Amino acid sequence: MSCNCPNSRWNVCNSNGANGLQVESEHRHQANETRYPDGTVKLRNPNIELMDQDILYHLALGSESHDLVSMFGDVKFVCMGGTPKRMEQFAYYIMEEIGHKLPAGTMLQDISQYSYRYSMYKVGPVLSISHGMGIPSVGILLHEVIKLMYHAKVRDPIFFRIGTCGGIGLEGGTVVITEDAVDGMMQPFLELSVLGKLVKRPAKLDKKLARELRALSEPDDPYETVTGKTMCTYDFYEGQGRLDGAFCDFTESDKMQYLNRIHKAGVVNIEMESLSFAALTHHAGIKSAVICVTLMDRLKGDQVLAPKEVLDEWQQRPCSLVSRYIKRYLSMKGHLSLDGHCGSMCVKSPRRFKLVQQESENYD
Numbered sequence: 001m002s003c004n005c006p007n008s009r010w011n012v013c014n015s016n017g018a019n020g021l022q023v024e025s026e027h028r029h030q031a032n033e034t035r036y037p038d039g040t041v042k043l044r045n046p047n048i049e050l051m052d053q054d055i056l057y058h059l060a061l062g063s064e065s066h067d068l069v070s071m072f073g074d075v076k077f078v079c080m081g082g083t084p085k086r087m088e089q090f091a092y093y094i095m096e097e098i099g100h101k102l103p104a105g106t107m108l109q110d111i112s113q114y115s116y117r118y119s120m121y122k123v124g125p126v127l128s129i130s131h132g133m134g135i136p137s138v139g140i141l142l143h144e145v146i147k148l149m150y151h152a153k154v155r156d157p158i159f160f161r162i163g164t165c166g167g168i169g170l171e172g173g174t175v176v177i178t179e180d181a182v183d184g185m186m187q188p189f190l191e192l193s194v195l196g197k198l199v200k201r202p203a204k205l206d207k208k209l210a211r212e213l214r215a216l217s218e219p220d221d222p223y224e225t226v227t228g229k230t231m232c233t234y235d236f237y238e239g240q241g242r243l244d245g246a247f248c249d250f251t252e253s254d255k256m257q258y259l260n261r262i263h264k265a266g267v268v269n270i271e272m273e274s275l276s277f278a279a280l281t282h283h284a285g286i287k288s289a290v291i292c293v294t295l296m297d298r299l300k301g302d303q304v305l306a307p308k309e310v311l312d313e314w315q316q317r318p319c320s321l322v323s324r325y326i327k328r329y330l331s332m333k334g335h336l337s338l339d340g341h342c343g344s345m346c347v348k349s350p351r352r353f354k355l356v357q358q359e360s361e362n363y364d
């Protein structure tokens, strides 16, 4: 049995495992495998440190060609989402939110532009990276970003996926924080064939981080924020039980039976990356969360019908929640003034802020 406690805090975990000692020793074991004593990221791959150089091909970066420690050593948050545009907008948004200033006359640069695969922006301690669509795309990116964390000697990074999804029994525009990720068969692990054998990696997200994010939703938010199980599929059409793909070998009644069955089992949304995101970050001992906005209620239809301006506004909602978290974290660390750029969470809800603050006392 393993758990999601951040490694730097494994010794204060009070997990309710059947055998507390075993749980603690497994935490310690995972912590040793994924962190150096100073909290920097350690890889579960002995080959990398023996290599003369490591080329992060899909990021257009390399351990010899770039000074990765000076470029990325101060990163704390890695935010990922499907499209380059969303992640560029998120970079500008978080820059405004945390009051990060660029040198006069300069603009944010897409650090990975010459990979022609992913886009990456850095705003102080925040990286904003596009991951493309689906498990293979986000998986390749995660391998390289986790290696980037290692080469850059980043301490205890926190990863977020900021995405879109189909809701189940939730209207469009609802924000969903994933508690558990499952595949299309409701299995809570990522299956990957390695050397002809199926490897299963538990898809675990950080429960405490999910609770903290949930606590940062505001009563004044003009939309609901919920938590629940997220189903992650390998396909948008048949894989998500849509009737409107190029192929469909099932009836509407089959579709509804399936969606109702998974809904009953706790699934509140469906998307295409959470399983790999959860499994690979957990394997790397990295605390992570998935926050998606629903684009429609799949119990009512399959097509994305909302107008572009509405979709744009909806996509801002998970960004806003993650921004609240980042600002709260930075203000706890004294990097952001509570009355300056702290925004609505301080001004409108001092009580909630205090509660969240108490919860965060053992932040590293």
Ligand SMILES: O=P(O)(O)O[C@H]1O[C@H](CO)[C@@H](O)[C@H]1O
Residues within 6 Å of the ligand: 081, 082, 083, 132, 133, 134, 162, 163, 164, 165, 236, 271, 272, 273
């Ligand atoms: O909006 P993003 O982050 O791309 O996420 C969702 O949207 C895509 C499908 O349209 C899939 O990648 C799915 O996971």
Ligand SMILES: O=c1cc[nH]c(=O)[nH]1
Residues within 6 Å of the ligand: 164, 165, 166, 167, 236, 240, 270, 271, 272, 295
């Ligand atoms: O229904 C949806 C909407 C967005 N992304 C998905 O994967 N599915």
